[in-house]
Amino acid sequence: MNTIRIYETDSHARRLQARVLSCEESENGWLVELDRTIFYPTGGGQPxxxxxxxxxxxxxxxxxxxxxxxxxxxxxxxxxDVTGEIDWARRLDLMQQHSGEHLVSGLIHARFGYENVGFHLGADLVTIDFNGEVDEQALQELERAANEAVWADFAPHIWYPEPDELAHLPYRSKKALTGAVRLVQFRDIDLCACCGTHVARTGEIGLIKLFSTTHFRGGSRIEMACGGRALAVLNALCAQNRDISVRLSAKPVQTAAAVARLASERTEAQQRAAALEDRLFALLAQDGQTLRFEPPMPPESVRRLADAMVRANEARSAVFAGQDGAWHYAMADPSGDLRGLVKRLNAALQGRGGGKPGFVQGSLAASRTDIEAFFTAESCSMPDPA
Structure with a gap:
């Protein structure tokens, strides 16, 4: 017996009385068949x-x-005979996202001729994939048009057309359809074959927010949210921006400029620090050591110190920065090939890394004593740094 699907004709039915036709035990509970239902089954991208x-x-x-x-x-x-009740908050959220997707997809199809080739209802955002590119300017225009359809507060037209009528209708569909086809039409914005649930009027969507558009598989992927979900995301973003504005002593509408200024100041400070560091490295390299152990520093700094040492000494030089169990290293040789040495080093001292013949870098987990013993055994002509 086919189940009577009340959700197809009344998406706002929340409770029902139905008769249990069968009940079979399954791996994760019991599968119950009713003579009629308001519960929408997973399908068409809708949970x-x-x-x-x-x-x-x-x-x-x-x-x-x-x-x-x-x-x-x-x-x-x-x-x-049993009573059923759907989780209405969940249903309304899904209808808001699904109906909003209809409006956005219809607008994009009408403007660009692109097809909706992917739709995913995530926990926070909805993603829609199109087989053409949508840029940021178009995204803003589409968002405005979609919300104007929400504010117009009209009812979608949902029906099963006769075969003759269906043959002449320019509806969207991701695959060829046979048998009875259910069409959902949002005025002149969208006409699509769809089995899902939709709002009774577009005003129920509340809000459509298009968050981003990115290149994806030769087309575009748009991130969006509708209704209560959009409000929740926007509230989270506003709360985060308020926190940033307080930390930067900037007005909420000026946080981007404040961050840009902070990033510029940080770049300048990094450049000054690097210049001072280079002067320090040049001084350190003058002591003639070719094997050095230094406190922790970024790998780029380790590299530059090794470069300074090899320039000053014109001999194979190595720097290890960190502490026992966690070292970054860099080695340079003005005339030799270090690749065999670094391979043995990594194997002996739990290291990772490599590079060119004259320069290698990486990290390892060992003690200073073990590192010194390795170079002594290798007879690398690196004097004791003590």
Missing amino acids: CDMGTLGGADVTETLLRGETVLHRCTAALPVGA
């Missing part, structure tokens, strides 16, 4: 409804052929 049924929790709704099955946490007696 399923959850809720309660006959006192049991409905953790999943799925479609098997033409039968809607409800995965319940407890068995329900076959033949019994």
Whole structure:
């Protein structure tokens, strides 16, 4: 028996009375078949409804052929009449995202002729993939047009057209369809074959926010959110921006300029520090040591110190910066090939790294004593740094 799918004609039905036609135990609960249902099964990119049924929790709704099955946490007696109730907050959220996606996809299709080739309803954001590029300027224009459709607060038209009518309708569909086709139309914005649930009027979507557009597989991926979900994301972003504005002593609308200024100051400070560091390295290199152990410093600084040593001494030089168990190293040789040496070093002292014949760098986990013993055994002509 085919399940009567009330959600197809009344997406706002929250409770129902239904008869249990079958109940079979499954791996994660009991699969219950009803004569009628308001629970939407997973499909078309839209997650399923959850809720309660006959006192049991409905953790999943799925479609098997033409039968809607409800995965319940407890068995329900076959033949019994039970009350079901969907998780309305979840349903409304999914309808807001799904209906908003219709408006955005329809607008993009009308403006550019692009097809929606991917749709994913994530935990926070919705992603839509299109087979063409949408830039930032177009994204802003599309967002405005989509919200104007929300503010117009009109009802979508949902129906099963007769085959003759269907043949002449320019509806969107990701695949060839046979049999009865359910069409969803949002005025002249979108006409699409769709089996999902939708808002009764566009005003229920509340808000459509397009957050980003990026290149993806030769086209574009748009991140968006609608309704309560969009509000939650925007509230989180505003709270974060308020925190940043306090830390930077800048007005909330001026945080980007403040960050740019801070980044510029940081770059200048790094350049000054590097220049001072180079002067220090040149002085250190004058003592003639070719094997040095230094406190922790960034790998780039280790490299520059090794360069300063080899320039000053014109001999193979090595720097190890860090502490026992965690060292960054750099070695330079003005005329030799260090690749065999660094391979043996890494193997002996749990290291990783490599490079060119005259320069290698990496990291290792060993003690200073072990490192010194390695170079003594290698007879690398590196004097004791002590």
